[in-house]
Amino acid sequence: MANIHDVARAAGVSISTVSYALSGKRSIAASTKQRIDEAVLELDYRANAGARMLKGARTQILALSAPLHAGTHAPAHMTFVLSVVTAARKYDYDVLLLTQDEATSGLRRVVRSSLVDGIVLLDVSTADPRTDLVRELGLPATVIGIPNDTDGLTCVDLDFERAAVMAVRRLVDLGHREIGLIGQAPAVYERGSNFPPRFRDAFLAEAARLGATVAFTPAPEESAGVRAAFDDLTGALPGMTGLVMHSNEPVQSMVLELLNQRGINVPTDLSVVSACSSFSTDHLTPPLDVIPLPADQSCTRAIELTMAQFAGDALPHVEFIEPTYVELGSTSTPTRP
Amino acid sequence: MANIHDVARAAGVSISTVSYALSGKRSIAASTKQRIDEAVLELDYRANAGARMLKGARTQILALSAPLHAGTHAPAHMTFVLSVVTAARKYDYDVLLLTQDEATSGLRRVVRSSLVDGIVLLDVSTADPRTDLVRELGLPATVIGIPNDTDGLTCVDLDFERAAVMAVRRLVDLGHREIGLIGQAPAVYERGSNFPPRFRDAFLAEAARLGATVAFTPAPEESAGVRAAFDDLTGALPGMTGLVMHSNEPVQSMVLELLNQRGINVPTDLSVVSACSSFSTDHLTPPLDVIPLPADQSCTRAIELTMAQFAGDALPHVEFIEPTYVELGSTSTPTRP
DNA sequence: CTGCACTATCGAAACGTTTCGATAGTTTCC
DNA sequence: GGAAACTATCGAAACGTTTCGATAGTGCAG
Numbered sequence: 001m002a003n004i005h006d007v008a009r010a011a012g013v014s015i016s017t018v019s020y021a022l023s024g025k026r027s028i029a030a031s032t033k034q035r036i037d038e039a040v041l042e043l044d045y046r047a048n049a050g051a052r053m054l055k056g057a058r059t060q061i062l063a064l065s066a067p068l069h070a071g072t073h074a075p076a077h078m079t080f081v082l083s084v085v086t087a088a089r090k091y092d093y094d095v096l097l098l099t100q101d102e103a104t105s106g107l108r109r110v111v112r113s114s115l116v117d118g119i120v121l122l123d124v125s126t127a128d129p130r131t132d133l134v135r136e137l138g139l140p141a142t143v144i145g146i147p148n149d150t151d152g153l154t155c156v157d158l159d160f161e162r163a164a165v166m167a168v169r170r171l172v173d174l175g176h177r178e179i180g181l182i183g184q185a186p187a188v189y190e191r192g193s194n195f196p197p198r199f200r201d202a203f204l205a206e207a208a209r210l211g212a213t214v215a216f217t218p219a220p221e222e223s224a225g226v227r228a229a230f231d232d233l234t235g236a237l238p239g240m241t242g243l244v245m246h247s248n249e250p251v252q253s254m255v256l257e258l259l260n261q262r263g264i265n266v267p268t269d270l271s272v273v274s275a276c277s278s279f280s281t282d283h284l285t286p287p288l289d290v291i292p293l294p295a296d297q298s299c300t301r302a303i304e305l306t307m308a309q310f311a312g313d314a315l316p317h318v319e320f321i322e323p324t325y326v327e328l329g330s331t332s333t334p335t336r337p
Numbered sequence: 338m339a340n341i342h343d344v345a346r347a348a349g350v351s352i353s354t355v356s357y358a359l360s361g362k363r364s365i366a367a368s369t370k371q372r373i374d375e376a377v378l379e380l381d382y383r384a385n386a387g388a389r390m391l392k393g394a395r396t397q398i399l400a401l402s403a404p405l406h407a408g409t410h411a412p413a414h415m416t417f418v419l420s421v422v423t424a425a426r427k428y429d430y431d432v433l434l435l436t437q438d439e440a441t442s443g444l445r446r447v448v449r450s451s452l453v454d455g456i457v458l459l460d461v462s463t464a465d466p467r468t469d470l471v472r473e474l475g476l477p478a479t480v481i482g483i484p485n486d487t488d489g490l491t492c493v494d495l496d497f498e499r500a501a502v503m504a505v506r507r508l509v510d511l512g513h514r515e516i517g518l519i520g521q522a523p524a525v526y527e528r529g530s531n532f533p534p535r536f537r538d539a540f541l542a543e544a545a546r547l548g549a550t551v552a553f554t555p556a557p558e559e560s561a562g563v564r565a566a567f568d569d570l571t572g573a574l575p576g577m578t579g580l581v582m583h584s585n586e587p588v589q590s591m592v593l594e595l596l597n598q599r600g601i602n603v604p605t606d607l608s609v610v611s612a613c614s615s616f617s618t619d620h621l622t623p624p625l626d627v628i629p630l631p632a633d634q635s636c637t638r639a640i641e642l643t644m645a646q647f648a649g650d651a652l653p654h655v656e657f658i659e660p661t662y663v664e665l666g667s668t669s670t671p672t673r674p
Numbered sequence: 675c676t677g678c679a680c681t682a683t684c685g686a687a688a689c690g691t692t693t694c695g696a697t698a699g700t701t702t703c704c
Numbered sequence: 705g706g707a708a709a710c711t712a713t714c715g716a717a718a719c720g721t722t723t724c725g726a727t728a729g730t731g732c733a734g
Contacts, residue, residue: 001451003720014684019722026723029682046449050390051720054689059387061433068419074412081418082405085436094447096398097434099422110431112383114338114690222620223594250587257560257594283559340690351714356692363693366712388690391719451720 002043010039022047058117062088062306063110064095065130066122067103071187073221073248076278076295080122080144083299090300091307093117104130111137118306120144125192140309142302145194152316154309156301159320160195160276163291164202166325167244167273170289172210175333176242176271179207180233181216182255183246189218199246199276213237219251226254241334245288246275256284271331276323287328297321339380347376359384395454399425399643400447401432402467403459404440408524410558410585413615413632417459417481420636427637428644430454441467448474455643457481462529477646479639482531489653491646493638496657497532497613500628501539503662504581504610507626509547512670513579513608516544517570518553519592520583526555536583536613550574556588563591578671582625583612593621608668613660624665634658 008015013032020026021036028036039045053059064084068077085095096116098106107130110116119141121130126148134141135152143155171179181203183189184196200216207214215236219229234240245252252274259266266272266286274281274288278295281288298321308314345352350369357363358373365373376382390396401421405414422432433453435443444467447453456478458467463485471478472489480492508516518540520526521533537553544551552573556566571577582589589611596603603609603623611618611625615632618625635658645651 001449005720015721016685016723017683020683023722026683027681032682044449046446047722048391048720049447049450049452050387050392050396051689052722053387054385054391054691054720055387055722056689057722064434068415074415078405078411078415081434082436085434085439089439089443094443094452095434097401097418097422097432099419102422102426106426106431109383110386112338112381113386115386115431223590224622250590253560253587285561342690352691353693353715354713357713360692363713364711369712384692385690388719389692391690391721392692393719394692 001048002045003048004045006043007036007039007045010043011035053114058310059115060093061116062093062095062303063098063107063116063119064122065098065103065107065119067100069123069188069191069193071185071191072123072193073250073278076248076293077123079278079295080299083296084120084122084144084303087296087300087303091303093303104133107133108137111139117310118142120302120306124194126194126197127192140306142306142309144298144302146198146318147194150316150318153318154305154314154316155318156298156305157195157320158276158293158298159323160198161202162320163276163323164199164246165206166291166323167275168203168206168210168212170273170325170331171242171244171271172207172212174242174271174331176212177334178213178237178239179242179244180237180240181214181244181246182229182233182251183216183218184248185220186218187220195276196246203244203246215240219247219255221248221250223254223257226251227258230255230258240270242271242273242331244273244275245277249277249279252277252281252288253284256286256288260285267330267332268335271334273331282328286330288330289328290326291323292326294321338385339382340385341382343380344373344376344382347380348372390451395647396452397430398453399430399432399640400435400444400453400456401459402435402440402444402456404437406460406525406528406530408522408528409460409530410587410615413585413630414460416615416632417636420633421457421459421481421640424633424637424640428640430640441470444470445474448476454647455479457639457643461531463531463534464529477643479643479646481635481639483535483655484531487653487655490655491642491651491653492655493635493642494532494657495613495630495635496660497535498539499657500613500660501536501583502543503628503660504612505540505543505547505549507610507662507668508579508581508608509544509549511579511608511668513549514671515550515574515576516579516581517574517577518551518581518583519566519570519588520553520555521585522557523555524557532613533583540581540583552577556584556592558585558587560591560594563588564595567592567595577607579608579610579668581610581612582614586614586616589614589618589625590621593623593625597622604667604669605672608671610668619665623667625667626665627663628660629663631658 004015008018021028021033088095121143124145124147128147131147145157217229217232274290276293278293281290341352345355358365358370425432458480461482461484465484468484482494483492554566554569556563611627613630615630618627
């Protein structure tokens with residue numbers, strides 16, 4: 001494989017000239033630069049990653065710690081992973097994937113061996129051992145999600161609290177007074193995943209503030225469980241005219257199927273809002289009003305923040321992404337009083 | 338960060354002694370080894386990845402080319418990615434994730450810069466540009482899936498042909514004569530994904546050989562499409578008593594829902610086999626007889642084969658994983674003649 | 675025409691490891 | 705009792721890059 005010496009020889013210059021020509025860190029005569037570029041092309045030269053790393057320069061690799069927990073919806077998870085990889089590539093960074101048990105131990109390993117320049121953490125729980133580790137390692141890092149203790153961390157996430165408030169207000173403004181919330185799988189709450197309680201609590205608080213009656217129930221990802229969850233809700237709220245779903249696609253689709261079976265029309269009988277959904281709701285029947293969970297926005301911003309830390313011009317802070325409400329016709333004023 | 342010199346100093350030996358003690362490539366006095374081990378522990382020493390790579394030794398990194406195509410079921414994809422990462426770690430290898438457009442171009446990039454020791458390819462299509470690239474790059478590589486031209490490649494995959502034969506025989510042996518097959522989304526066949534036609538064609542051939550009447554239909558992942566697919570099948574086979582599903586979880590679950598709605602009992606009215614499924618069928622209602630798609634087996638074997646190529650004792654070849662049939666009570670002798 | 679600033683280029687050191695060959699010291703064997 | 709074989713360790717080279725500090729050469733002001 002061609003190295004910098006080969007390029008230098010082909011272009012008739014020294015290796016330092018080649019290095020400067022390619023990095024642009026010193027001025028090089030246009031004619032020289034051109035000869036070098038031609039040699040590079042000719043030899044298909046690419047700087048040896050190991051040598052570059054060794055010299056103390058950047059490794060151009062980011063560690064992505066992405067454990068897939070039970071109850072986490074795989075497609076949503078996948079979306080985040082892909083978005084991180086895609087965003088990192090924009091800054092010429094590759095991504096080393098650390099999963100499951102290695103999500104924590106592997107982090108230490110790759111950092112200690114100077115294999116990565118920075119870290120991105122996915123799916124943090126409220127008290128996540130990885131946050132302490134990140135603080136200890138002292139490498140630029142960005143957390144997607146908000147753990148309990150954000151001290152010294154750079155975090156970015158959708159503003160789930162605002163999203164919850166938005167969903168409640170939408171329905172209350174339309175005149176709904178009894179509103180149900182279907183949440184994630186029970187396991188997700190028990191494990192201490194960070195965003196589901198953030199959404200739920202803000203939802204309950206805002207509803208209370210506005211004087212609406214509400215009920216919450218988690219829902220597992222299987223039809224019997226979904227049916228039971230829905231029955232829970234209607235049991236608690238016989239006059240329910242509004243429903244917010246903060247759950248993954250199969251669950252939402254099962255709920256719509258159930259409504260269909262029971263002859264409950266959306267939005268005539270029930271106004272439905274899909275909240276913080278990582279998927280598109282316009283192929284559902286009917287399409288649902290949605291507050292999207294913008295995975296690429298979060299991930300792009302996370303990478304930006306990591307790069308800013310490299311540049312040294314970024315202090316640890318928490319950053320929220322403003323939710324948006326997309327109307328697709330699944331809400332209306334309540335017809336049942 | 339501590340380097341090998343620090344360890345050598347702490348242990349009172351030279352750096353070469355430290356290196357040999359850690360690699361075990363030359364014999365070292367037990368007492369010396371112990372002092373070195375203590376120093377390593379004390380200083381939390383880990384060899385610098387860049388230096389190790391540079392020296393021409395292994396980078397201990399594998400490139401995983403895993404584009405997520407439209408129509409591919411994300412959870413299945415995720416399962417393979419996780420399995421590859423987990424299997425690689427057993428050999429002390431980390432995984433660099435290349436996705437989407439970078440699945441091909443990134444492969445060239447990371448190989449040219451000597452960043453990876455080997456390559457694993459996921460979700461290859463029948464004529465995949467990545468296979469040519471892999472041949473060109475000449476690095477140890479393993480393909481999960483079977484492209485049309487396997488010349489010079491190491492490939493591993495479930496034996497989809499055997500699985501199809503197994504499914505057909507099971508139903509024919511029980512006495513079924515009209516058997517339907519629900520396949521993947523149409524897009525998957527059009528794109529040229531490798532395994533769906535392998536399964537379909539073997540299915541049709543074996544059925545013909547055994548004198549059974551069959552019909553095949555692809556099915557998109559939404560309920561209207563699934564319903565239409567099922568109606569297609571019953572239209573073509575009014576006396577259908579056996580059904581094989583080679584599709585992802587939501588589709589299979591929608592089909593069962595549909596059967597339930599229409600009062601078609603499994604297995605009394607219809608024997609159902611779930612073929613090459615990456616998910617567990619025992620939480621479906623009813624649980625389905627299944628020929629599992631063993632992602633970890635394929636991935637573990639793929640990593641083993643890659644390691645064997647490093648060791649130099651592996652010639653390019655295609656390797657199939659034998660399918661197994663798991664009975665869960667969704668098949669019986671046909672009651673309708 | 676001397677001195678200064680500036681441009682384009684070069685040489686060499688440094689990064690941290692692995693590994694080859696050398697060198698003491700110890701054991702074995704005839 | 706001395707050669708031979710073996711053990712434990714060391715020194716130094718090499719991997720390919722980046723970057724600091726020199727060094728010619730050029731243009732311009734005084």
